[in-house]
Amino acid sequence: MSFYTKKNWFLGILQFFLWVAIGCSFNNQSSIKEEINVILPQWPPKDCLMNEYPKLSRWEVSVCSSTTQNFFYLQDNDFSITVNKNEPVSILVVPITIFQNNDEYYETDFFYPAGGIYPFSKLNNDSLTLDWKNGFCAKCLQSILLSKNETFISEESLISFSGKFNWKKLIEEIESEIQLSLQQEDSAFYNPWLIDFHKLMTSLSERKFSKTLISLNNCTQIDLNNNDYYLYEKKNGEQESEINLFSRFIPENEFLSQKKKIFIRKESTCLLATENEFGILFSCDSQKKVSKEVVLLPIYCERL
Numbered sequence: 001m002s003f004y005t006k007k008n009w010f011l012g013i014l015q016f017f018l019w020v021a022i023g024c025s026f027n028n029q030s031s032i033k034e035e036i037n038v039i040l041p042q043w044p045p046k047d048c049l050m051n052e053y054p055k056l057s058r059w060e061v062s063v064c065s066s067t068t069q070n071f072f073y074l075q076d077n078d079f080s081i082t083v084n085k086n087e088p089v090s091i092l093v094v095p096i097t098i099f100q101n102n103d104e105y106y107e108t109d110f111f112y113p114a115g116g117i118y119p120f121s122k123l124n125n126d127s128l129t130l131d132w133k134n135g136f137c138a139k140c141l142q143s144i145l146l147s148k149n150e151t152f153i154s155e156e157s158l159i160s161f162s163g164k165f166n167w168k169k170l171i172e173e174i175e176s177e178i179q180l181s182l183q184q185e186d187s188a189f190y191n192p193w194l195i196d197f198h199k200l201m202t203s204l205s206e207r208k209f210s211k212t213l214i215s216l217n218n219c220t221q222i223d224l225n226n227n228d229y230y231l232y233e234k235k236n237g238e239q240e241s242e243i244n245l246f247s248r249f250i251p252e253n254e255f256l257s258q259k260k261k262i263f264i265r266k267e268s269t270c271l272l273a274t275e276n277e278f279g280i281l282f283s284c285d286s287q288k289k290v291s292k293e294v295v296l297l298p299i300y301c302e303r304l
Contacts, residue, residue, distance in 0.1 A: 032085040037127040039078045040093055041114045045132070047254040052244050052275060054097040057107050060303070064145045065089045066158040071303070078127075088162040089118040090142040093130055096300055101277040107300040110273050112193055112248045117141055120167040132250040133178065136192040137171050143201060165204060173214060178251065188221045188261035189252040216263055222282065222290050224260035245280065246273040264290065273297055 044053035059074045063081055065088070070081075074093075083089050094113040098105050114130040115138025121128055141162060148158055174192045181190035192214065200213050224245070247256050248271065256262060256272075262282075264270040270282045281295045 033082050034085045035080055035082045035126065036118065036123065037078055037080050038091055038116070039127055039129040040074075040076075041130055041132060041250075043095060045250050045253070048257055049244055049246070049253050053246070054099055054275075057096045057098045060094040060096055060109065062092045062142065063089065064142045066145060066148070066155045066162065069146065083118055086119055086163070087159055088120070088141060088145075088167065090138045090145060091116045091118065091128070091130060092135060092138050092142060099277040099297055101296070106277070108297045109300045110246075110248060110271075110279070110297050111250060112136075113139070114250070115139065117167045117171070120171065133175060133192075134171055136195070137167060137174065140170075140197075140200065140204070141167065144204070165209075170209070170214075173211060177214060182255070188259070188263045189247075189249075189255040190216065191247070191249045191252055191263055193249055194219050194263055194265050219263040219265050220284055220290075221261060221263055222284075224256075224262065243274050248273075271295070271297075 040059060043056045044050050061070075061072050061074050061079070063070045065083065067084070073096075081089075081091075092113040092115045094109050095111050096107050096109055097111065099108055100106075112132075113135040114132045115135035116128050116130045117134065117138050118128060121131070121134060144162055145158065148155075174190075177190045177192070181187045194216050195214050196218055203209060203213055245256060247253050247262065252262075262270060262272070264282055264284045266284055268284060270284075271279050272282070273279045277297055279295050279297045281293050283291045283293075285291075
């Protein structure tokens with residue numbers, strides 16, 4: 001994102017926060033604490049590629065509210081956090097997986113995170129189960145909450161802003177788009193991570209939202225069964241078998257395995273992982289011409 005675009009985004013958020021600060025008072029419920037148990041998604045994911053996913057090394061966890069930002073690693077299946085009752089909290093978990101490069105093993109954060117938004121994600125007996133489909137929405141909230149480091153907005157205004165937006169509606173709309181793509185025989189799988197993120201964030205800062213903001217109109221579809229792209233075979237003795245390709249968006253993988261169709265953003269790239277340390281990088285230029293190349297998957301660098 002250019003400096004100009006980034007500046008406009010932060011100015012938009014700042015303008016809205018000032019509006020909120022004038023017209024709203026601090027939520028009294030923020031002083032009431034609630035402990036919730038956060039349940040991580042299953043690894044490997046339970047789909048047709050369950051036995052093909054790389055081994056999990058650990059989870060990178062981030063929990064962000066208007067007052068705190070916690071980042072840590074985890075190898076367990078759940079953890080507990082204490083939150084201010086009804087104050088929005090973004091929870092994200094990135095699966096750090098292991099790939100082999102020759103005789104060496106390394107970690108990668110290839111896959112997109114699973115996530116949840118308290119209190120808008122479903123709670124059962126004080127437990128919140130993180131979902132791969134909700135990772136994008138949780139990332140949106142996290143970006144807004146972390147923006148205070150550059151906008152210097154008060155906690156009261158940040159709570160009011162993040163709490164007023166209908167996050168549950170956004171979660172439901174994305175789920176609806178996924179289901180709609182599954183019903184359309186000729187459509188690739190809807191991937192929310194292909195949404196124009198900065199356009200969406202700017203609109204949210206201006207208190208505007210419409211379904212067009214989460215459409216994939218800026219994407220083109222490619223069919224991996226096309227001879228131009230179908231180069232993914234390996235030899236097992238004398239027998240040839242197709243290499244499994246993995247999307248960064250976990251829910252897409254079963255569809256990708258069966259339909260061999262993906263969306264790619266125009267004038268952008270799309271990286272699919274193979275079963276080893278390599279990935280296939282697709283690039284789409286302004287003429288919708290798609291090219292591909294074999295690349296190494298990114299090596300995970302410690303952030304914490």
